[in-house]
Amino acid sequence: MENVVSQENCLWRWIQFLCLGLIAVNAHAVQANDGKNPSRPNVIFIMADDLGYTDLGCFGSRYYETPRIDQLARQGVRFLNHHHCQNCAPTRAAIMTGQYGPRTGVYTVGSIDRFDWQSRPLRPVENVEKLPLDRATIAHQVQRSGYQTGMFGKWHLGLNGAYHPSQRGFQEAVESSGQHFDFKTSPPQKDTEGKYLADYLTDRAVDFIERHQSAPFFLYVPHFGVHSPFQAKKAWIEKFENKPGVGGHKNPVYAAMIASVDESVGRILDKLDELKLADQTVVVFASDNGGVGGYEREGLHKANDVTDNAPLRSGKGSLYEGGTRVPLIVRWPGVAPAGAECRTPTIHVDLYPTFLEITSAEQPGHPLDGESLVKLIKDPSGKLHREAIFQHFPGYLGSGQDQWRTTPVSLIQSGDWKLMEFLEDGKLELYNLASDLGEQKNLAATHPDKVHELQSRLKAWREEIQAPMPAKNASPSESNNGVRKGKASQKKSQKGKAKAAASSED
Numbered sequence: 001m002e003n004v005v006s007q008e009n010c011l012w013r014w015i016q017f018l019c020l021g022l023i024a025v026n027a028h029a030v031q032a033n034d035g036k037n038p039s040r041p042n043v044i045f046i047m048a049d050d051l052g053y054t055d056l057g058c059f060g061s062r063y064y065e066t067p068r069i070d071q072l073a074r075q076g077v078r079f080l081n082h083h084h085c086q087n088c089a090p091t092r093a094a095i096m097t098g099q100y101g102p103r104t105g106v107y108t109v110g111s112i113d114r115f116d117w118q119s120r121p122l123r124p125v126e127n128v129e130k131l132p133l134d135r136a137t138i139a140h141q142v143q144r145s146g147y148q149t150g151m152f153g154k155w156h157l158g159l160n161g162a163y164h165p166s167q168r169g170f171q172e173a174v175e176s177s178g179q180h181f182d183f184k185t186s187p188p189q190k191d192t193e194g195k196y197l198a199d200y201l202t203d204r205a206v207d208f209i210e211r212h213q214s215a216p217f218f219l220y221v222p223h224f225g226v227h228s229p230f231q232a233k234k235a236w237i238e239k240f241e242n243k244p245g246v247g248g249h250k251n252p253v254y255a256a257m258i259a260s261v262d263e264s265v266g267r268i269l270d271k272l273d274e275l276k277l278a279d280q281t282v283v284v285f286a287s288d289n290g291g292v293g294g295y296e297r298e299g300l301h302k303a304n305d306v307t308d309n310a311p312l313r314s315g316k317g318s319l320y321e322g323g324t325r326v327p328l329i330v331r332w333p334g335v336a337p338a339g340a341e342c343r344t345p346t347i348h349v350d351l352y353p354t355f356l357e358i359t360s361a362e363q364p365g366h367p368l369d370g371e372s373l374v375k376l377i378k379d380p381s382g383k384l385h386r387e388a389i390f391q392h393f394p395g396y397l398g399s400g401q402d403q404w405r406t407t408p409v410s411l412i413q414s415g416d417w418k419l420m421e422f423l424e425d426g427k428l429e430l431y432n433l434a435s436d437l438g439e440q441k442n443l444a445a446t447h448p449d450k451v452h453e454l455q456s457r458l459k460a461w462r463e464e465i466q467a468p469m470p471a472k473n474a475s476p477s478e479s480n481n482g483v484r485k486g487k488a489s490q491k492k493s494q495k496g497k498a499k500a501a502a503s504s505e506d
Contacts, residue, residue: 039360040146040216040359040360041216041280041281041282041332041358041359042216042217042218042219042277042280042281042282043142043147043217043218043219043281043282043284043355043358043359044205044209044219044221044268044272044281044282044283044284045218045219045220045221045284045286045351045355046221046222046223046264046265046268046283046284046285046286047153047220047221047222047223047285047286047287047288048223048225048226048261048285048286048287048288049088049154049177049222049223049224049225049226049227049287049288050088050226050227050228050287050288050289050290050291050292050316051226051258051261051287051291051326051327052287052290052291052292052293052307052308052309052315052322053287053290053291053309053312053321053322053325053326053327054249054291054308054309054310054311054312055226055249055258055287055291055307055327056069056070056073056258056327057069057070058070058073058074058078058327058329059078059327061246061249062246062247062249063240063243063244063245063246063247063249063250063255064249064254064255064258064259065255065258065259065262066258066259066262067262067266068262068263068265068266068269069261069262069265069285069329071266071269072265072269072283072285072329072331073329073339074338074339075331075333075338075339076283076329076330076331076332076336076338076340077329077330077331077336077337077340077341077342077376077377077380078327078328078329078340078341078342079327079328079329079330079342079344079346079373079376080341080342080343081325081342081343081344081345081346081433082286082325082326082327082328082346082347083324083325083326083345083346083347083348083389083391083413084286084287084288084289084324084326084347084348085101085288085289085324085348085391085393086108086289086290086316086317086318086319086323086324086391086393086397086405086406087108087109087288087289087316087317087323087397087506088109088154088156088288088289088506089106089108089109089129089156089157089506090106090107090108091288091289091348092155092156092157092222092288093106093131093157094106094347094348094349095138095348095349095351095352096131096135096137096138096139096157096168096352097131097135097137097138097352097366098138098349098351098352098353098364098368098369098370099135099349099366099367099368099369100349100369100390100392100465100467101392101393102392102462102465102466102467102468103366103367103369103465104128104131104132104135105125105126105127105128105132106127106128106129106131106157107125107127107128107392107393107394107395108127108393108395108397108506109129109156109506110127110129110506111126111127111129112124112125112126112127112395112396114398115396115397115398116398117395117396117473118473118476118477119476119477119478120396120407120424120473120476121424121425121472121473121476122407122408122423122424122470122471122472122473123470123471123472123473124394124395124396124408124470125394125395125468125469125470127395129158130157130158130163131157131158131163131168133162133163134366135364135366136169136364136365136366137168137169138169138218138351138352138355138356139151139165139168139169139170139218139220140168140169140364141169141356141359141361141362141363141364142169142218142355142356142359142361143169143170143171143218144361144362145359145360145361145362146215146216147215147216147217147218147359147361148171148212148215148216148217148218149169149170149171149172149217149218149219149220150170150171150172150173150204150205150208150212150217150218150219150220151165151170151172151173151174151175151219151220151221151222152172152173152174152201152204152205152208152220152221153175153176153177153201153220153221153222153223153224154175154176154177154222154223154224154227155173155175155177155222156177159175159186164186166187170220172208174186174187174189174201174204176197176200176201176224177224177227178224179197179229179231180196180197180198180224180225180229180231180232180257181196181197181231183197183200183224191203196232196233196260197223197224197225198223198224198225198257198260198261198263198264199260199263199264201221201223201224201264202221202263202264202267202268205219205221205264205268206267206268206271209268209271209272209275209277210271210275213275213277216359218355218359221264221268222288223261223264225257225258225260225261226254226257226258226261228292228306230251230253230254230257230306231253231257232253232254232256232257232259232260233256233260236255236256236257236259236260237252237253237256239252239255239256239259240252240255240256240259243255247308247310248293248294248305248307248308248310249307249308251306251307254306254307265285268283269283278333279333279334280333281333282330282331282332282358283330283331283332284328284329284330284331284351285327285328285329286326286327286328286329287326287327288326289316289323289324289326290309290312290314290315290316290318290321290322290323290324290325290326291306291307291308291309291315291316291322292304292305292306292307292315292316293305293306293307293308293309293315293322294308294309294310294312294313294314294315294318294322295314295315295399295405297310297313297314298313298314298318299403300399300400300403300405301400302399302400302401302403303315303399303400303403303405309321309322310322310438311437311438312325312437312438312439313438313439313440314405315405316405317397317399317405317406317506318397318405318406319391319393319406319409319411319420320439321433321437321438321439323405323406324391328346330373330377332358332377335377335378336377336378337380340380341380342376342380342381344376344380344382344383344384345388345389345413345414345415346373346376346384346389347370347389347390348370349368349369349370350370350371350372350373351370351373352368352370353368353370353371353372354370354372354373354374354377356372357372357374358374369465371384371385371386387414388412388413388414388454388457388461389412389413390410390411390412390413390458390461391409391410391411392410392462392465392467393406393408393409393410394408394423394467394468394469394470395408395470396408407422407423407424408422408423408424408470409421409422409423410423410458410462410467411458412454412457412458412461413433414454414457416432416433416434416435417430417431417432417433417450417454418430418431418432418433418439419444419450419451419454419455419458421455421458423469423470428444428451428455429442429444430442430443430444430447430450430451430454431443
């Protein structure tokens, strides 16, 4: 009898142990899929379009007003030495793949015939206009790790069929760019009438957060603001019309557009607070390239400065700092020290591995060129393993009659030193960004050892990554006003004046 009771007790204890184990496993599974689990934080990446390095209050502007982005900066880390590409599409390709341009073939916007390269010594490398389908985007990877993924805004990496963001890892995707009022979306939506694009994209973003608050999510909000055409809400324009300008910051319409992007950031932060998700959400803010300004100081008088990136040199379309250095802010409660600054050189390809580490997602099947910034988010005074960042632009970006924002160029930045190698004639420019942030004093002649060191590393990188070089143009023609006027350009212009105007500065 005692043996029977003993056996029953053992059996009962075993059942209890099994049930407790199942409960624990189930609780762990629920926690792993809970948007409020700090070990699997939500991620929101907000990216403005053409916002200059100094266009935020927290990055130096005394005319534009960005109280909500400034708040984000006070609560997180400002990366003061972060770089993207010189214009739109290549930055987005680098962020989505974690790869430098030579690996994706995306160097600029449109075909090489957008500008009159026939008048120049080199023939540009052909540009890839759609993100190659054999690359797993960051959205693919985080979705596979259990995240809900959404994108609302400008994609610029292909919209047809398999190239649409809804087929590139984003479970929900609404694309729109080209106009700020009377805009169209892909796929078409019925709720856009009478709305300003920045507001509409924010509506979609906060709705996404609301619906996915109980599961980890990855939300990408690439605004079309503050890209041309320069259109803003009347109330915001009136706010700035009588405000005195400060330096090159003085355009009330542009200021109003920045205010709408700032308002969007604020609404997203407020939604996180309302749902008590702020402590479990990493918020990242950046711009895709430098601001549309600084050209007059370069002698490009037809470029129509709308802002100024001073003290940085030049602007969008250039590989001087004004074209590539952008604001980057990361808020990660409990991880990123509030109000901190990081001066370590960082670049677009670092964002992919950063998001992988934050979300515990697996590595993709293709090589990654960047390094995770998580260690710098935790300790902004820290260092990365790599010693340099690189850019390679084997093409031309024009700006009117015999004017060029850039000609073919490669560059390396290692610490405070930046070397630019212009590919038409081999000209070398060396700058120490710590003492000469405006890149006014070329030190190549006085620092030959540093030039030799950096140029050797730059050449080794190009060989390693198999970066294609522009070919010699055997018979340069006379200049054709900077922009092509042939059949290709005429055909493109027939697609619509609005679209052409919106992309005229890319």
